[in-house]
Amino acid sequence: MDCKNLLIVGGVAGGASCAARARRLSETTRIVVFERGPYVSFANCGLPYYVGNVITEEDDLLVATPELFRDRFNIDVRVGSNVRRIDRETRAVEVEELATGRIYTESYDALVLSPGSEPIRPNLPGVDLPGIFTLYTIPDTRRVVQWIHKKQVKRAVVIGGGFIGLEMAENLQHRGIAVTIVEMLPQVMPAMDPEMAWFIHEHLRNKGVSLCLETAVTGFSQMDNGTLQAALSTGDLLDTDMVLMSVGVRPRTELAVEAGIAIGQNRGIQVDGRMRTSDRAIWAVGDAVETVDAVSGKACVVPLAGPANRQGRTAADAILGTAGAAPEFRGVQATAVCGIMGMTVAATGLSEKGVERLRKTSEMGPFEKIYLHPNDHASYYPDAQTITMKLIFSKPDGRILGAQAVGLAGVEKRIDVMAMAIQKNATVFDLEEAELCYAPQYGSAKDPANMAGMVATNVLHGYAPVVHWPDLPDADARVLDVRDPEEWAEGHLPDAVHIPLNDLRDRLDELPRDREIWVHCYVGQRSYYAIRILLQHGFQVKNISGGFLMYLAFRESTPGLP
Ligand SMILES: Cc1cc2nc3c(=O)[nH]c(=O)nc-3n(C[C@H](O)[C@H](O)[C@H](O)COP(=O)(O)OP(=O)(O)OC[C@H]3O[C@@H](n4cnc5c(N)ncnc54)[C@H](O)[C@@H]3O)c2cc1C
Secondary structure, eight states: OOOSSSEEESSSSSHHHHHHHHHOOOOSEEEEEEEESSOBBBBBGGGHHTTSSSSSGGGBBBSSOHHHHHHHHOOOOEEEEEEEEEEEETEEEEEEEEEOOEEEEEOOOOEEEEEEEOOOOOTTTTTTSTEEEOOOOHHHHHHHHEEEEEEEOOEEEEEEEHHHHHHHHHHHHHHEEEEEEOOOSHHHHHHHHSHHHHHHHHHHTTTTTTEEEEEOEEEEEOOOTSSSSEETTSSSSEEEEEEEEEEOOOOOOOHHHHHTTOOOSSSSSEEOSSOSSSTTTTTEEEGGGGEEEEEOEEEEEEOOOHHHHHHHHHHHHHHHSSSSSSOOOOOOOEEEEEEEEEEEEEEEEHHHHHHHHHHTOOOOEEEEEEEEOOBOOTTTTOOOOOOEEEEEEEEETBBBBEEEEEEEESSHHHHHHHHHHTTTTHHHHHHHOOOOOTTTTTTTSOHHHHHHHHHHHHHHHTTEEEOOOOGGGGGEEEEEEOOOOHHHHHOTTOEEEEEGGGGGGGGGGGGGGSSEEEEEEESHHHHHHHHHHHHHHHHHHEETTTHHHHHHHHHTTTTTTT
């Protein structure tokens, strides 16, 4: 399109990336970015690490400045400028210069909205007391750091166990502050499935974090000595020096709503594949928009930096691109990673919870899942660490639907492989064949991503049928434990038969032929060898995926599991 005047609302992830791409595409378009806050292009994702004193200079959070935008890109960035209204008839926006109160209008040929999201601050009694914070901007971060210094904070309560809450827990602890996480759900990281979150719970507890799950905060008060008190749904009162609220975000849509731009069912601004809104001259990107889930095809709102940046580029291409039809945004997969006190947690695509929701409305066919615990690199090379992975795939075609992983090293690399596989509609058969980097310090000749594919294809081909611990209470199956005697002695299931793998061929007559046998070891590998022996001797046999380790993980979230 012939766009002489491009205006952009919001100057951080989506807005800044759209502006920079737009300039690379057109030297002649006048580009103005309005940013309500005092900074553009700052590193929201780095804010928790400034609180933790890992990033020590506030200036390091500024990825670019208005001066850089002006000098390098000839882009007019106006900070402290709030866009109050869009006049779609005249194609103009009304802007308030916050420092002076001056109000003026600017006309556009194309307008891009990237106003982001806002943190939810529940309307609880006492929520406005000093010492209760949300963390979303550099000024928020400054307030938190000042409070920590001024009050010599020793105890903090983090409300909400999503990724911002967990990153804040890590960083507050890094400052020597004792942290309690209060989470309303039975698990942290709601994007993961509960048995995978169990590993995070264990890790947090081992690191000394106090974790209150299935607990809501009902209000706050301040005691005479200035200490804050958080009242919990359990009836307990938590004394603390500060509170960090991280209970979720909502898309900022006021401008769009007021202008009559279509809003979607998930309350994000509705856009097409090229990020165009219901108004032909207005595009929208980032946390504020509703796009399509790449796996399910359903509308969704996913507040992450990667999609915001890519969508900014897509919008600029759609407005100013010269290479024919601009590529469409492929949708979001919610690929995310979070570091928690040395542990890495990552996921992409649908969770099992998400798949089950879709199955209730018949929008998803049969699926299977597998668990595995490969090492991040060759076990003979020092410091190999276990990665626990979950792979969810459709049956019988093996299309990858989602993957989750936790561990101390190499986690995000495998989830990135899965993310690309999902984007390309790949199957577990493709994972089996993927040719990935290998040297002993980096991986294995069968990389964990290959292993996931191999385990899954064994399931689909019938070489290694799987079952899962939550199905055990309702099954008429005999459990066979093929671990070594020392492992058995450390803990085992009641009523399980114990035959170590190495003795199995000699003790087949101890096993029933009229009942299914569900086999497990510690992580699932020896039990796989065992079921290959047993299947070839005519037993009805299944591998309990993920082994005893997944039994421990499932126990917290599975009532009825012995
Ligand atoms: C603490 C924290 C940590 C995060 N960590 C990660 C991470 O590790 N990985 C990840 O993928 N994502 C992370 N995110 C999320 C990520 O930062 C967002 O998804 C991303 O910034 C969204 O980009 P956006 O352009 O939609 O909105 P933003 O980057 O939030 O920018 C929107 C801007 O628009 C401005 N604005 C709004 N309305 C107006 C108006 N009317 N006029 C003028 N200006 C306006 C706002 O002031 C804001 O600065 C994190 C977010 C936070 C807060």
